[in-house]
Amino acid sequence: MTEDLNPTGMPERARIDHDAVKPRRDSPRGGRKGEQLQVPEAEFRSYYGRPIIKAPVWKNPDVPLYLFLGGLAGSSAVLAAMAGPTGRPSLRRAGRYAAVGGAMGGTVFLIHDLHRPSRFLHMLRVFKPTSPLSVGSWILSPFAAFATAAAGAEALAPYLRGRRGAKTLQVAGDAAGVGAAVVGPALATYTAVLISNTAVPTWHEAHRHLPVLFAGSAAAAGGGFGLVFSRVEDNEPAQRLAIAGAVVELVTEEKMTRDLGMLADVYDKGRAKTLMTASKACLVVGAAGAVVGRRKRWAAALSGLALMAGSALTRFGVFDAGIASANDPAHIVVPQRERIRRREEAVQAGTTPPDRHYVPAAGN
Amino acid sequence: MTNVFDAFSGTANSLYGELPDPAADAGFDPSHPKRVGFFTDTSVCIGCKACEVACKEWNLVPDDGTDASDLYRLTGMSYDNTGDLGASTWRHVAFIEDVRPHGSATTAHGGAVPAEPTTGHIPSGLPALGGGALPKAPRDAATAPPGPGGTGTGTVDLLTLLPDAGAHGQQTPDDERDVRWLMASDVCKHCTHAGCLDNCPTGALFRTEFGTVVVQDDICNGCGYCVPSCPYGVIDVRGSDGGAHKCTLCYDRLGSGLEPACAKACPTQSIQFGDLDELQAAADARLAELHGRGVNEARLYGRDENDGVGGDGAFFLLLDEPEVYGLPPDPIVTTRDLPEMWRNAALTAVGLGAAALAAFWKGGRR
Numbered sequence: 001m002t003e004d005l006n007p008t009g010m011p012e013r014a015r016i017d018h019d020a021v022k023p024r025r026d027s028p029r030g031g032r033k034g035e036q037l038q039v040p041e042a043e044f045r046s047y048y049g050r051p052i053i054k055a056p057v058w059k060n061p062d063v064p065l066y067l068f069l070g071g072l073a074g075s076s077a078v079l080a081a082m083a084g085p086t087g088r089p090s091l092r093r094a095g096r097y098a099a100v101g102g103a104m105g106g107t108v109f110l111i112h113d114l115h116r117p118s119r120f121l122h123m124l125r126v127f128k129p130t131s132p133l134s135v136g137s138w139i140l141s142p143f144a145a146f147a148t149a150a151a152g153a154e155a156l157a158p159y160l161r162g163r164r165g166a167k168t169l170q171v172a173g174d175a176a177g178v179g180a181a182v183v184g185p186a187l188a189t190y191t192a193v194l195i196s197n198t199a200v201p202t203w204h205e206a207h208r209h210l211p212v213l214f215a216g217s218a219a220a221a222g223g224g225f226g227l228v229f230s231r232v233e234d235n236e237p238a239q240r241l242a243i244a245g246a247v248v249e250l251v252t253e254e255k256m257t258r259d260l261g262m263l264a265d266v267y268d269k270g271r272a273k274t275l276m277t278a279s280k281a282c283l284v285v286g287a288a289g290a291v292v293g294r295r296k297r298w299a300a301a302l303s304g305l306a307l308m309a310g311s312a313l314t315r316f317g318v319f320d321a322g323i324a325s326a327n328d329p330a331h332i333v334v335p336q337r338e339r340i341r342r343r344e345e346a347v348q349a350g351t352t353p354p355d356r357h358y359v360p361a362a363g364n
Numbered sequence: 365m366t367n368v369f370d371a372f373s374g375t376a377n378s379l380y381g382e383l384p385d386p387a388a389d390a391g392f393d394p395s396h397p398k399r400v401g402f403f404t405d406t407s408v409c410i411g412c413k414a415c416e417v418a419c420k421e422w423n424l425v426p427d428d429g430t431d432a433s434d435l436y437r438l439t440g441m442s443y444d445n446t447g448d449l450g451a452s453t454w455r456h457v458a459f460i461e462d463v464r465p466h467g468s469a470t471t472a473h474g475g476a477v478p479a480e481p482t483t484g485h486i487p488s489g490l491p492a493l494g495g496g497a498l499p500k501a502p503r504d505a506a507t508a509p510p511g512p513g514g515t516g517t518g519t520v521d522l523l524t525l526l527p528d529a530g531a532h533g534q535q536t537p538d539d540e541r542d543v544r545w546l547m548a549s550d551v552c553k554h555c556t557h558a559g560c561l562d563n564c565p566t567g568a569l570f571r572t573e574f575g576t577v578v579v580q581d582d583i584c585n586g587c588g589y590c591v592p593s594c595p596y597g598v599i600d601v602r603g604s605d606g607g608a609h610k611c612t613l614c615y616d617r618l619g620s621g622l623e624p625a626c627a628k629a630c631p632t633q634s635i636q637f638g639d640l641d642e643l644q645a646a647a648d649a650r651l652a653e654l655h656g657r658g659v660n661e662a663r664l665y666g667r668d669e670n671d672g673v674g675g676d677g678a679f680f681l682l683l684d685e686p687e688v689y690g691l692p693p694d695p696i697v698t699t700r701d702l703p704e705m706w707r708n709a710a711l712t713a714v715g716l717g718a719a720a721l722a723a724f725w726k727g728g729r730r
Binding site (some may be wrong): 047075080123125126128129188199211214241326333340 | 371378379391406425439441448450451458470538552559562564565566567568583584585586587588589591592593594595598599600601605606607675676678685686688689690691692693695698701704705706708709710711713714716719720721722723724
């Protein structure tokens with residue numbers, strides 16, 4: 001048990017990272033938003049500075065890795081399904097193996113994340129569209145089945161070459177690959193709903209950005225994997241997808257932190273800041289390398305690795321930011337007070353009260 | 365729910381908005397019992413923690429998870445050594461020592477001191493506490509934030525806590541501060557729109573025929589999704605057994621016609637149990653009474669059926685802003701935005717698939 005660092009192994013109340021909660025915004029906001037005025041220190045009251053909502057008990061690195069692997073598998077499945085008919089066997093093989101590896105690895109992490117892993121099959125007890133985790137289980141299960149079948153056909157093909165059943169195997173593998181490709185994108189983006197459909201302010205209020213961010217991240221990961229493991233004559237689609245994904249991811253991350261207002265401060269401090277900075281560096285380097293170095297095997301592989309690392313680091317950064325946000329009572333009180341104030345103002349002015357949507361706090 | 369697509373049909377307010385009968389929405393036939401709940405009147409709470417103890421005893425809730433090396437540690441938060449609600453704390457009594465510089469609040473009110481009734485903020489139906497000899501300076505500073513120098517981190521002289529210290533002319537060593545105490549027994553709100561219930565992937569959380577929300581421990585697989593789904597931070601996963609736990613509103617006792625253990629044990633009727641509509645009427649009357657007696661800082665929390673969670677099954681009368689008690693001031697059930705989230709995710713998935721297809725555009729084999 002000594003190596004088990006997961007927070008729930010500790011006493012329940014020790015999950016609060018007081019060092020992360022207490023010193024509040026001692027440094028001015030990031031210089032990268034130079035044109036934006038510094039958000040004034042928010043006045044708020046709380047119960048001894050304690051968190052108001054409970055931070056997720058999800059394990060790190062299980063859940064961020066699952067987010068990454070789901071994206072990797074989902075976009076790789078589409079690449080693999082297209083690579084076959086367009087005559088790119090090495091990209092098809094890489095995509096199928098990435099899909100099955102991501103699905104299997106993700107499933108293992110998801111089960112390990114459960115606090116009662118022996119009951120993992122309870123996830124398929126019901127189908128609940130109100131529960132993103134239920135929907136996700138029903139997305140992951142068929143995807144894993146399709147991806148396994150496609151990868152199995154890929155693995156068996158050399159042994160059956162020229163024998164009876166080789167054609168059947170290929171057709172079956174292709175059909176399974178198409179099935180995985182149809183489900184794959186949903187596997188890559190539903191995880192955004194999974195984390196934004198919580199009371200964690202930094203996640204919930206980014207529910208318009210996170211699907212795009214995660215789709216971009218998935219494309220960068222899947223394309224990156226294709227760059228690493230396919231031959232240079234086959235890797236052009238992977239290169240394109242990876243570059244597009246990296247650009248979408250970088251742009252969306254920037255837009256998300258702007259739109260979040262004061263809630264973005266968790267991206268400007270602590271480990272989340274380190275992770276997101278590293279992620280951006282990896283994505284920029286990887287995308288640039290993919291542009292210029294695709295035709296060199298080693299350059300393509302290095303670029304692909306950087307893109308995959310950037311994608312994974314984004315997931316870890318978003319996860320960390322959410323934990324910090326949940327532990328910060330200001331993230332609950334200040335936006336909710338602002339919401340109440342705007343509603344009261346509208347009532348006094350006789351206008352229609354605004355909906356209870358999040359409004360970025362003062363200073364924006 | 366009777367039909368999984370009801371939630372997204374737009375006609376039923378299953379995810380957000382006013383919902384008069386959550387039990388019927390969950391599929392119980394109209395003959396189900398009336399919705400029950402708690403009305404916790406914090407103005408008469410004396411902080412005895414009988415509710416915490418009664419809850420633990422009846423429900424066999426284990427130790428709070430304080431680890432063996434640090435058993436019975438103190439939080440430093442007044443007399444609150446429980447901290448917050450959690451998997452093994454289903455009732456939690458909050459203590460707020462509101463210490464502020466003497467008279468600072470009255471000047472902020474622009475010399476309105478004589479106009480204030482003598483009850484000041486000293487609440488409640490405990491008139492014997494103050495009698496006619498209430499302190500000379502009304503401590504009506506409920507809505508002002510604690511002054512920077514007056515937060516309760518230092519030692520508090522117990523003499524200053526005597527309500528009639530001034531009236532007796534006692535010279536306390538520290539005459540500069542006013543102290544008031546806020547005590548509140550917090551509990552699961554049994555929301556009309558319960559984020560924990562809607563987000564539970566296994567169906568372990570369910571709506572009872574009484575309109576309450578309960579975890580079935582033999583179904584829960586410890587995924588922990590309910591934990592960040594609660595806008596109040598109530599439910600949590602217990603380290604020792606890996607399952608999610610929270611107040612059941614003593615579902616087992618309700619079935620036998622008994623009231624929940626905490627309400628039964630409460631010596632001041634701060635915790636009232638009953639049919640929700642009757643409790644709401646009682647709370648409205650209590651609020652009007654307190655306002656009539658000049659306790660203007662009294663307010664109901666969770667009573668409004670149009671609030672972000674459709675109203676709470678367990679609601680409160682508070683004497684300060686909710687966040688002072690560790691409650692969110694304007695909670696919204698997370699599923700309010702779920703239909704939009706699914707739409708966005710579906711559109712983005714289509715976009716990702718299209719991008720991956722487009723990556724093969726005019727890419728002949730080289």
